Amino acid sequence: MIPFEEFEQNLAQLRLRMESACRAVGRSMDSVQLLPVTKNHPVDAVVFATRAGLAAVGENRVQEAAEKCAAFGGGVRWELIGHLQSNKAKEAVAIFDRIQSVDSLKLLNRLNRYAEEAGKVLPILLQCNTGADPNKHGFSVDDMESALEVAIAAEHLRVDGLMTIAPLDDDLEVTKVAFEGLRELRDRLSAAYSVALTELSMGMTGDLEVAIAAGSTQIRVGTALYGARTY
Numbered sequence: 001m002i003p004f005e006e007f008e009q010n011l012a013q014l015r016l017r018m019e020s021a022c023r024a025v026g027r028s029m030d031s032v033q034l035l036p037v038t039k040n041h042p043v044d045a046v047v048f049a050t051r052a053g054l055a056a057v058g059e060n061r062v063q064e065a066a067e068k069c070a071a072f073g074g075g076v077r078w079e080l081i082g083h084l085q086s087n088k089a090k091e092a093v094a095i096f097d098r099i100q101s102v103d104s105l106k107l108l109n110r111l112n113r114y115a116e117e118a119g120k121v122l123p124i125l126l127q128c129n130t131g132a133d134p135n136k137h138g139f140s141v142d143d144m145e146s147a148l149e150v151a152i153a154a155e156h157l158r159v160d161g162l163m164t165i166a167p168l169d170d171d172l173e174v175t176k177v178a179f180e181g182l183r184e185l186r187d188r189l190s191a192a193y194s195v196a197l198t199e200l201s202m203g204m205t206g207d208l209e210v211a212i213a214a215g216s217t218q219i220r221v222g223t224a225l226y227g228a229r230t231y
């Protein structure tokens with residue numbers, strides 16, 4: 001784990017990247033949130049993020065987040081950004097403040113049931129496999145409409161918007177098509193169902209500029225903040 005001073009420098013550089021990406025397309029810096037991704041790093045990564053004034057962290061596994069959550073205590077929001085198995089849905093509802101990686105109708109129904117049992121309304125994003133990448137989770141573009149219908153009807157879920165991971169491809173043009181596709185899909189669904197869907201969670205260390213240009217409202221960044229992960 002890098003020292004806090006190095007994290008601060010990384011954060012400052014990342015903000016410069018975000019600023020110039022925003023400036024290039026005439027967006028204001030406060031229209032894009034930064035979600036620090038603390039997965040595969042010790043709980044210190046969460047401590048660093050909060051010390052720097054960041055309000056939420058992203059984790060991709062329930063078990064790992066549960067351990068960090070117990071070690072860290074309160075004072076930060078936990079967002080799940082990795083695939084969730086239905087048999088871990090109950091624990092996920094207990095830990096996470098928002099689940100971005102909702103990728104099946106079965107999971108939607110389970111989350112709604114467990115949120116009801118927990119007496120809460122759980123904020124979610126619908127994950128879309130915009131690039132039709134066989135290695136990625138997420139609803140296909142064609143299934144997004146029915147997924148949104150189920151999500152809207154679920155009384156204990158609140159759909160904040162959409163999330164995607166760009167297909168694994170070195171060509172940023174492919175990434176751009178995926179991100180612009182998600183924004184267009186959001187605009188279309190938002191109009192058709194009269195729901196805001198304000199959050200567009202897209203962009204990571206390698207493609208955040210493309211994501212910001214395409215309308216991302218939240219980038220999820222690990223490597224640029226904390227260095228390489230050790231798996």
Ligand SMILES: *Cc1c(COP(=O)(O)O)cnc(C)c1O
Pocket residue numbers: 037039060081082165203204205206220221222223224
């Ligand atoms: C790991 C991860 C990230 C962060 O990726 P970096 O390239 O390290 O910035 C973002 N989103 C998801 C869904 C991830 O799993």
